Amino acid sequence: MKLSLSDALAHIASCITPLQTAETVPLMKAFGRISAEPVLAHFSVPPFPISLRDGKIVPYGALPLTSFEGLASISTGGRVPENTACIVENEALSTCDPASIVPEDSFIKAQGEDITKGECLVQKGQKIGPFDITNLASQGMHTLRVIKEARIAYVGIGDELIDVQEAPKTGHIYNSNAYTMAARGEMMGARTATITHTSDTPEAILATLGALHNVDAIITSGGMSAQDAMHSLLDSGPLRTLFKGVAMAPAGLTALSFLDTTPVVHLPGLPMSSLLGFEVIGAALIRQLYGMDEAQGLITTITASSIKAHPYSQSIVPGFFDGRAFHPKQIAAGMINVLNHCNGFILTETNRPLNTGEGVTFRSFLAWS
Numbered sequence: 001m002k003l004s005l006s007d008a009l010a011h012i013a014s015c016i017t018p019l020q021t022a023e024t025v026p027l028m029k030a031f032g033r034i035s036a037e038p039v040l041a042h043f044s045v046p047p048f049p050i051s052l053r054d055g056k057i058v059p060y061g062a063l064p065l066t067s068f069e070g071l072a073s074i075s076t077g078g079r080v081p082e083n084t085a086c087i088v089e090n091e092a093l094s095t096c097d098p099a100s101i102v103p104e105d106s107f108i109k110a111q112g113e114d115i116t117k118g119e120c121l122v123q124k125g126q127k128i129g130p131f132d133i134t135n136l137a138s139q140g141m142h143t144l145r146v147i148k149e150a151r152i153a154y155v156g157i158g159d160e161l162i163d164v165q166e167a168p169k170t171g172h173i174y175n176s177n178a179y180t181m182a183a184r185g186e187m188m189g190a191r192t193a194t195i196t197h198t199s200d201t202p203e204a205i206l207a208t209l210g211a212l213h214n215v216d217a218i219i220t221s222g223g224m225s226a227q228d229a230m231h232s233l234l235d236s237g238p239l240r241t242l243f244k245g246v247a248m249a250p251a252g253l254t255a256l257s258f259l260d261t262t263p264v265v266h267l268p269g270l271p272m273s274s275l276l277g278f279e280v281i282g283a284a285l286i287r288q289l290y291g292m293d294e295a296q297g298l299i300t301t302i303t304a305s306s307i308k309a310h311p312y313s314q315s316i317v318p319g320f321f322d323g324r325a326f327h328p329k330q331i332a333a334g335m336i337n338v339l340n341h342c343n344g345f346i347l348t349e350t351n352r353p354l355n356t357g358e359g360v361t362f363r364s365f366l367a368w369s
């Protein structure tokens with residue numbers, strides 16, 4: 001009996017401990033990393049009221065004005081003195097009646113208008129984006145405490161697999177699944193510890209997995225058919241299996257286990273199953289390692305064509321969102337040359353086909369960049 005996708009995700013959330021180790025990195029290395037602590041503003045920005053125009057300073061004491069003569073000048077960004085009633089921009093000096101000048105703060109940026117001292121600029125567990133860099137740089141924060149990067153090992157399982165620099169012989173298949181997942185993992189902020197492959201015997205698989213040290217998670221691809229070694233190993237130890245089979249299509253054969261304390265996601269070998277399974281389960285694993293909640297950057301849109309439903313599983317449907325609608329891509333088992341034409345995917349509900357124009361939630365591959 002396959003686990004529902006929501007139960008599989010709940011297992012990941014409850015059984016995998018987020019990484020705790022923190023390190024200090026320079027500001028520009030913090031981009032895309034996960035903050036290990038809340039960051040509070042050291043001082044207010046702007047630190048004092050500043051002018052937003054080149055113009056003249058009108059003190060309260062000068063009101064009512066009879067002339068602009070004798071007023072002190074100020075440049076954009078200049079400190080506005082206390083007791084300033086308003087700033088008159090230079091362009092207005094020749095057209096505006098001095099008697100009409102009244103106190104007004106529209107050209108004055110108040111102290112702390114952007115950032116107040118003590119304000120939380122970055123939450124613990126938040127991913128640092130380019131505009132967080134703005135706030136951190138504005139505070140002169142040149143280093144940041146971030147969670148150590150997740151290190152993931154990608155292992156292709158199958159006697160037919162070879163590495164990309166090897167010369168192929170008849171029946172050989174390049175380990176493209178592992179390379180693709182490593183590239184996607186990098187986009188998701190996880191470092192690639194190693195990309196390797198092993199033959200489909202219990203001994204070879206256990207030796208390969210057992211030799212992986214200093215990794216936070218392992219993701220395997222292949223050997224998940226009923227008669228294959230990886231599939232059977234999940235029933236007999238030493239891997240501790242949390243689930244085996246998820247009600248999603250493709251990648252319904254996906255499993256999660258632990259090798260000692262290291263989580264291992266087992267994806268099927270057929271490329272569409274492997275890669276789309278990674279988008280859902282592999283991505284959830286990486287999020288969990290970083291202590292992040294649900295997927296970010298979801299886009300509500302409509303489907304540009306009808307989508308069939310699976311009777312017992314949710315479907316992972318890759319496709320292209322053109323800004324107006326989601327165009328599902330037809331896929332078949334084992335396809336390779338597909339996701340390069342897609343910019344994301346949707347998840348459908350079990351046994352619920354979608355008509356053209358029905359609402360869907362688009363999950364962009366770029367949400368992770």
Ligand SMILES: Nc1nc2c(c(=O)[nH]1)N[C@H]1C(S)=C(S)[C@@H](COP(=O)(O)OP(=O)(O)OC[C@H]3O[C@@H](n4cnc5c(N)ncnc54)[C@H](O)[C@@H]3O)O[C@H]1N2
Nearest residue numbers: 156158174175176177178222223224225268269270271273
């Ligand atoms: N009789 C049945 N056959 C199959 C069933 C079934 O229920 N009954 N399930 C199918 C489903 S669903 C899936 S998914 C696959 C799972 O197969 P495996 O996980 O055992 O995949 P492999 O046999 O290892 O590989 C399949 C095929 O995919 C290519 N491949 C594998 N690994 C890689 C890699 N790392 N990089 C690139 N390409 C890879 C390769 O062509 C393999 O031959 O089983 C169905 N069969």
Ligand code: MOO
Nearest residue numbers: 250251252253273
């Ligand atoms: O269940 Mo397979 O695992 O369709 O992709």
